[in-house]
Amino acid sequence: MSAQGLSGEAGYVRSLFDFYVTRGRTQIQSTLQYRVATYFWLIGMLAEPIVYLVVWTTIAEQQGGSVQGITTGEFAAYYIVWTLVRNMNIVFTPYGWEGRIREGELSAALLRPIHPLHDDLAAFAGWKPVVIVFWLPIAAVLWLVFDPVLDPTLLEVGVFFFAIWGAYLIRTMFMATLGMITLWTTRVSAIFEIFIAIELLLSGRLVPLRLMPDWAEDVASVLPFKWSFFFPIDALVGDLSTGELLGGLAMQAFWIVALTGLALLVWRFAVRRYSAVGN
Amino acid sequence: MTEPAVRVAGLNKTFLVPEREAGLRAAVKSLFRRQHREVRAVDEISFEIATGEVVGFLGPNGAGKTTTLKMLSGLLYPTAGEATVLGHVPSKRERAFLSRITLVMGNRNQLQWDLPALDSFELNRAIYRIQRPDFTPLRDELIELLDVGDLVRKPVRNLSLGERMKVEIVGSLLHRPQVLFLDEPTIGLDVTMQKRIRGFIAEYNGRYEATVLLTSHYMADVVALCRRVIVIHHGKILFDGPLARLGDSLAAWKTIAVDLTGGGADLSSYGDVIGRDGDRVTLRVPREETARITARLLAEQDVADLTVEDPPIEDVIEMVFGQGNE
Numbered sequence: 001m002s003a004q005g006l007s008g009e010a011g012y013v014r015s016l017f018d019f020y021v022t023r024g025r026t027q028i029q030s031t032l033q034y035r036v037a038t039y040f041w042l043i044g045m046l047a048e049p050i051v052y053l054v055v056w057t058t059i060a061e062q063q064g065g066s067v068q069g070i071t072t073g074e075f076a077a078y079y080i081v082w083t084l085v086r087n088m089n090i091v092f093t094p095y096g097w098e099g100r101i102r103e104g105e106l107s108a109a110l111l112r113p114i115h116p117l118h119d120d121l122a123a124f125a126g127w128k129p130v131v132i133v134f135w136l137p138i139a140a141v142l143w144l145v146f147d148p149v150l151d152p153t154l155l156e157v158g159v160f161f162f163a164i165w166g167a168y169l170i171r172t173m174f175m176a177t178l179g180m181i182t183l184w185t186t187r188v189s190a191i192f193e194i195f196i197a198i199e200l201l202l203s204g205r206l207v208p209l210r211l212m213p214d215w216a217e218d219v220a221s222v223l224p225f226k227w228s229f230f231f232p233i234d235a236l237v238g239d240l241s242t243g244e245l246l247g248g249l250a251m252q253a254f255w256i257v258a259l260t261g262l263a264l265l266v267w268r269f270a271v272r273r274y275s276a277v278g279n
Numbered sequence: 280m281t282e283p284a285v286r287v288a289g290l291n292k293t294f295l296v297p298e299r300e301a302g303l304r305a306a307v308k309s310l311f312r313r314q315h316r317e318v319r320a321v322d323e324i325s326f327e328i329a330t331g332e333v334v335g336f337l338g339p340n341g342a343g344k345t346t347t348l349k350m351l352s353g354l355l356y357p358t359a360g361e362a363t364v365l366g367h368v369p370s371k372r373e374r375a376f377l378s379r380i381t382l383v384m385g386n387r388n389q390l391q392w393d394l395p396a397l398d399s400f401e402l403n404r405a406i407y408r409i410q411r412p413d414f415t416p417l418r419d420e421l422i423e424l425l426d427v428g429d430l431v432r433k434p435v436r437n438l439s440l441g442e443r444m445k446v447e448i449v450g451s452l453l454h455r456p457q458v459l460f461l462d463e464p465t466i467g468l469d470v471t472m473q474k475r476i477r478g479f480i481a482e483y484n485g486r487y488e489a490t491v492l493l494t495s496h497y498m499a500d501v502v503a504l505c506r507r508v509i510v511i512h513h514g515k516i517l518f519d520g521p522l523a524r525l526g527d528s529l530a531a532w533k534t535i536a537v538d539l540t541g542g543g544a545d546l547s548s549y550g551d552v553i554g555r556d557g558d559r560v561t562l563r564v565p566r567e568e569t570a571r572i573t574a575r576l577l578a579e580q581d582v583a584d585l586t587v588e589d590p591p592i593e594d595v596i597e598m599v600f601g602q603g604n605e
Contacts, residue, residue, distance in 0.1 A: 022404070023402060026391055026401075030394060033393045111354065111382055275355070
């Protein structure tokens, strides 16, 4: 196997850890260079969950305080945690892949003796701590305004911590695989739009999955979307048993392995088509 | 016998390029019937480069130089043929290979745009797994050699093109590559900066016995650094040999400089008069007729001095490059 792959020789883990820490640090510095822009962007992103929250709160109030057993306070908790999970969910998009392939910017990454997926993972992981710090005051304001009901156990908090990083890995691998399609199609935007539509419906981003018909919930359970969005929120906000919490982490692990394998397989064939235009 | 650092045998690269006429009608037509054209960028080229050798890779735009460099550095998969660099097949892009080469392109940016170059150097340390006791002295040495001590602390976006190129080069050499592929490393730089970078490449080559394959449109780069040149045109190698012999192979003429004692004579019947400075006349004559014309001049004119020379290397290259635009 190419030494550029995601596994390998002795000392590999230690040097990989060194790379992740160093890359994460540079990303934190880059993000802080544009802290005001990042903050405004973060505030702009709030429009989507607030619209959902207001709609569901209004419906719940009209139906006597709840919709299918979910109270206004639980909706508030769902969508406030949603804002954090959504930020954890932001990864290098297929649009980004499309740009780097079409403009030839992938060349610099290909010359380095490390897989470009590591660079993407480390860069966006480094971006997260800054965003989380920025998110805290926003969450505090939302908390005061919408009065959520949130009383997680220690186990739920622990599972949530791992689940948001699991979600990050699942979505990174999914998006990278989609992005690599650019090497066959030149443009991947249309495919990405279809992906986003399906993800909106089956991930719990638009509607909590508990409000969907049973068959839709069943379909969502066997696809990766739920595990990269709804599960982390449900782990903290919902009332899952220990078995369901650990089973959810196991499902995330399954999707991480499956999608990483898929991404590496697609990469193996895709990179041969790279024409390094311009750079 | 030692293994060459670079070995290329029958290397080919063909691109399939979509093609259509300009205009809306052609655009609609291409929806139903896409047309492609095969462009053979590199066509059956073969050469070897010994360890420590500095070779100029010359040719007009679109000749296939950069495509070859990209194949040798593992960015492009060859369509056919073989290439090995330091015993590795570049297209496999093994860590052991990528850790021992570098590709510097005049228009490429591998540094973190918003951060000082020092942070990018630190990232390269982690990427190339350079031990800190090796990293810090080498980084400082490279910074000193290129005199960029005051530049590496500024965000890269605030550097000029020339300044950025210098710090790019430092970043590209931190892992002490044994093979350097340099694609127009001095493009867009002023004369002083070009000279500095040339000096640096020569210094690096001498100090680490690094192998260098260099493309440049600046003859000064080639003359200062390369004893051997490979000329490529339309994807094929036209010449591979000592720089000093390039004229013999590619130029169909020689120049004869004649100092006349009488002065003022019309020498246009001997060849093209390309210069006149007092009693000194410079003629361009067909290579195969040089001896006959020289004999005629000596017999028929009052010659005080006569020298026969190959055409200047710049003229030969200009001629080859000019063919690319025909």
